[in-house]
Amino acid sequence: MTNPSSEAERRPVVRLKPKADASRIRRGQPWVYADDVVTDRRTKAITAGSLAVLQDAGREEIALVAVNGASKLMLRILDADPAAQIDQSWFEAKFAAALALREQLYDAPFYRLIHAEGDGLPGLVIDRFGGLCVVQPNAAWVEARLDMLVAALKNVLGVEAVYKNASGRARELEGLDGDSAMIFGEVASEAPVPVEMNGATYLADIMGGQKTGLFYDQRPNHAFAAKLGRGGAVLDVFSHVGGFGLAALAAGATHALCVDGSQPALDLAQKGAAIAGFEDRFEHRKGDAFKVMDALQADGAQFKMVVADPPAFAPSRKALQNGLTAYSRVAAMAARLVQPGGYLVLCSCSHAAELDKFRAACLRGIARAGRQPQLIHTGGAGPDHPLHGALAENGYLKALFFRLD
Numbered sequence: 001m002t003n004p005s006s007e008a009e010r011r012p013v014v015r016l017k018p019k020a021d022a023s024r025i026r027r028g029q030p031w032v033y034a035d036d037v038v039t040d041r042r043t044k045a046i047t048a049g050s051l052a053v054l055q056d057a058g059r060e061e062i063a064l065v066a067v068n069g070a071s072k073l074m075l076r077i078l079d080a081d082p083a084a085q086i087d088q089s090w091f092e093a094k095f096a097a098a099l100a101l102r103e104q105l106y107d108a109p110f111y112r113l114i115h116a117e118g119d120g121l122p123g124l125v126i127d128r129f130g131g132l133c134v135v136q137p138n139a140a141w142v143e144a145r146l147d148m149l150v151a152a153l154k155n156v157l158g159v160e161a162v163y164k165n166a167s168g169r170a171r172e173l174e175g176l177d178g179d180s181a182m183i184f185g186e187v188a189s190e191a192p193v194p195v196e197m198n199g200a201t202y203l204a205d206i207m208g209g210q211k212t213g214l215f216y217d218q219r220p221n222h223a224f225a226a227k228l229g230r231g232g233a234v235l236d237v238f239s240h241v242g243g244f245g246l247a248a249l250a251a252g253a254t255h256a257l258c259v260d261g262s263q264p265a266l267d268l269a270q271k272g273a274a275i276a277g278f279e280d281r282f283e284h285r286k287g288d289a290f291k292v293m294d295a296l297q298a299d300g301a302q303f304k305m306v307v308a309d310p311p312a313f314a315p316s317r318k319a320l321q322n323g324l325t326a327y328s329r330v331a332a333m334a335a336r337l338v339q340p341g342g343y344l345v346l347c348s349c350s351h352a353a354e355l356d357k358f359r360a361a362c363l364r365g366i367a368r369a370g371r372q373p374q375l376i377h378t379g380g381a382g383p384d385h386p387l388h389g390a391l392a393e394n395g396y397l398k399a400l401f402f403r404l405d
Helices: 004-009 022-026 088-105 146-157 169-173 216-228 243-251 264-275 290-298 316-334 355-367 388-394
Strands: 014-017 051-057 063-066 075-078 110-115 124-129 132-137 161-164 182-183 191-196 200-204 233-237 255-260 281-287 301-306 338-348 374-377 399-404
Touching: 014 264, 022 063, 051 075, 051 182, 063 216, 075 233, 088 110, 088 146, 110 191, 110 216, 110 388, 124 146, 132 146, 146 182, 182 338, 200 243, 200 264, 216 338, 216 374, 216 399, 233 243, 233 290, 233 316, 243 255, 243 264, 243 301, 255 264, 264 281, 290 316, 301 316, 316 338, 316 355, 338 355, 355 399
Parallel strands: 014 051, 132 161, 233 255, 233 301, 255 281, 301 338
Antiparallel strands: 051 063, 063 075, 110 124, 124 132, 161 182, 191 200, 338 399, 374 399
């Protein structure tokens, strides 16, 4: 049997450069970039995903880190104790803490269970769909420990199946493959999983849909928007499986039109409307969102509420300016379709587009449409997407709710 203390003693050491601010890490900063690390021959030889002890420039130990020398984000802080054992018990403790929070928040086991750094597991995302968990191992250290991670999920949650979703840019940056697969258990079929939220039923395509099949992060924004759409017609642009549209119908909207470029996603929205008994008030249209909004304006269409929740137009700093231009264009086109006294909801999931810049871009677009706005609410991701204390400014999801004259 391996002696944990001797195992810890054999861990390699990585050291900060003298110019690096070690105090930020001691205060909880969970990332260390390659530019702040001494990259000598021994450091470069550390296998991606390995654990190491981080020292400051004076050789004082700071934390236990996961290493990936091929990534600009070279070190991820796993534990403030440099001698910590990253084993099944360690994962179980993290999962148990995360589960306690979610069970306090939600009555049913459908939520984001692990939100990376926000739950003390950098690079790991897990969405729960009842007895099935969808795991996104977006860091090399997680990929190397999937077996113990799955064992921990079984012990803490009693899950029946675990699906690994390997899509996304984050894995590419870590040098990981894009091979998704069922890694534990089986699902009866590839049928979508029904999820009830805000009075609506959504169908999550776990294996073939976007991300993990459903966007739990928008749950509170769906709920707030649903109240605004009561008694009127709603347009949900970039709707995916009907997020805002179905919630609005559940709250009493008279009609919902969902627009998306994916026919499979719209088919799931249609089925969700039928399950909930909204089919007679639901309509969908496949097409380019900009062209569809142009056509609706040409037809003189007006809605009590228009929602635009596009994909990340600014996925990086390099794309920020073009992304802000796109957000402004969406705002202008959507604002023209809102009836006087109606509501406009504009969303961004771009990390690079910080709230103030996104808000300014939206206001420029609304002004271009000749409308006068009242900003009545600003929303973010739900509480099952907690933010790490040292990364609070990186909250990616923004939802702006306007009333237009």
